[in-house]
Amino acid sequence: MSVLVDKSYAFAIRTVNMNRYLLETKREYVLSKQLLRSGTAIGALVSEAQYAQSKADFVNKLHIALKEANESKYWIRLLHDTDYITREMYESILPDIEALIKMLTSSINTTKERTP
Secondary structure (H helix, E strand, O other), X not given: OHHHHHHHHHHHHHHHHHHHHHHHHHOOOHHHHXXXXXXXXXXXXXXXXXXXXXXXXXXXXXXXXXXXXXXXXXXXHHHHHOOOOOHHHHHHHHHHHHHHHHHHHHHHHHHHHHOO
């Protein structure tokens, strides 16, 4: 779980930095705020899951984190396709969110398999 915690926190930092770039350089306020919200929520939910009250609560928190990760991927794609972020920025951050999606999916499936 610590790898997921670390990667989701690192992604939140990247999201904050991208938001700062979009505000200061592109004067973009709406899409960047959406990405900031969903991108930072992933790590917060993963942190919450560490102290879940039950396996069901744990899976629920990770499921919500997965939804936020998918939403973040959407905003990243949209920012790229509308020329707010460069191809290089897109290709740099996309693997991070895709890795988080895979890790969250795997954690959810593993936990469900182990639940009687």
